[in-house]
Amino acid sequence: MNEMSTSDSERRPIEVVKAINGLEKVVLREIQGSSVEIYLYGAHVTSWKNEQGEELLFLSSKAIFKPPKPIRGGIPICFPQFSNLGSLEAHGFARNRLWGFDDDPPPFPVDAANKVFTDLILRPTKEDFKIWPHSFEYRLRIALGPGANLMMTSRIRNTNTDGKPFTFTFAYHTYFSVSDISEVRVEGLETLDYLDNCKKRERFTEQGDSITFEESEVDKIYLSTPTKIAVMDHEKKRTFVIRKEGLPDAVVWNPWEKKSKAMVDFGDEEYKHMLCVEAATVEKPITLKPGEEWRGRQQLSIVSKKLDS
Numbered sequence: 044m045n046e047m048s049t050s051d052s053e054r055r056p057i058e059v060v061k062a063i064n065g066l067e068k069v070v071l072r073e074i075q076g077s078s079v080e081i082y083l084y085g086a087h088v089t090s091w092k093n094e095q096g097e098e099l100l101f102l103s104s105k106a107i108f109k110p111p112k113p114i115r116g117g118i119p120i121c122f123p124q125f126s127n128l129g130s131l132e133a134h135g136f137a138r139n140r141l142w143g144f145d146d147d148p149p150p151f152p153v154d155a156a157n158k159v160f161t162d163l164i165l166r167p168t169k170e171d172f173k174i175w176p177h178s179f180e181y182r183l184r185i186a187l188g189p190g191a192n193l194m195m196t197s198r199i200r201n202t203n204t205d206g207k208p209f210t211f212t213f214a215y216h217t218y219f220s221v222s223d224i225s226e227v228r229v230e231g232l233e234t235l236d237y238l239d240n241c242k243k244r245e246r247f248t249e250q251g252d253s254i255t256f257e258e259s260e261v262d263k264i265y266l267s268t269p270t271k272i273a274v275m276d277h278e279k280k281r282t283f284v285i286r287k288e289g290l291p292d293a294v295v296w297n298p299w300e301k302k303s304k305a306m307v308d309f310g311d312e313e314y315k316h317m318l319c320v321e322a323a324t325v326e327k328p329i330t331l332k333p334g335e336e337w338r339g340r341q342q343l344s345i346v347s348k349k350l351d352s
């Protein structure tokens with residue numbers, strides 16, 4: 044990755060449109076035909092399509108596009124708290140806040156191939172300060188490259204002026220669209236330790252084979268995983284590859300039948316067509332002193348053949 048900026052002349056234009064319930068949405072289109080859609084509400088990616096125009100992310104048909112309800116599906120951002128690991132609402136507040144455009148982002152290591160991107164920024168409101176008394180700047184670059192490569196880079200800086208550090212956990216809570224959950228395998232998490240959210244976060248060690256899904260909810264936090272994980276959809280002959288930096292853990296979630304029925308913004312049968320595999324940092328929360336910055340990046344891509352081990 045070379046340190047240079049994509050000149051404005053090279054950069055492809057982005058579209059900003061009024062979408063569901065008047066919420067603003069950014070549309071990135073890559074020259075070969077792939078696209079990404081991002082709501083400023085939550086800096087939430089709700090669509091990622093390949094060059095054939097096929098949707099790669101799951102978005103519930105019952106998703107609610109109305110603050111403060113988070114959008115069900117796509118890629119919610121969990122910050123400054125993953126799940127209920129703290130006193131804040133589940134998964135923190137970044138996913139149900141209105142983000143702005145970052146017109147003057149600090150220099151950024153870019154991949155020259157990614158000519159279409161947008162820079163978004165979140166700073167705390169007075170209300171946020173009451174529940175999480177810290178100043179921060181969260182800069183997010185979402186870039187789309189050839190082959191429908193989707194790159195998401197988060198830079199979180201502690202801007203406290205009272206000398207106080209802050210600590211957070213984080214996840215890109217990606218909902219992949221799959222043909223049939225019973226046809227899906229996840230590779231790259233074999234033999235790893237994980238915390239089982241269905242068993243009071245007890246610690247277990249995963250078996251030696253790739254992970255498959257049958258009969259019940261799966262909600263596991265895999266610890267210190269490889270930087271590359273594959274989600275293989277045999278029926279669609281499609282493999283999603285997740286590459287991650289600064290995000291040692293990975294969460295795997297499928298609500299299965301019972302929990303699907305319990306969620307108002309999720310269809311009873313929709314668990315059959317989605318799988319969450321989330322690049323995360325959970326086990327070892329990140330602590331930043333004033334002036335310090337953390338970076339967490341995920342790259343999502345699609346390959347048609349099996350991932351070389």
Ligand code: TA6
Pocket residue numbers: 113126133134216240262294295296319321
């Ligand atoms: O990432 C998995 C998880 O933490 C599950 O425990 C489940 O609750 C899921 O997230 C969805 O959470 P949400 O708050 O969006 O309903």
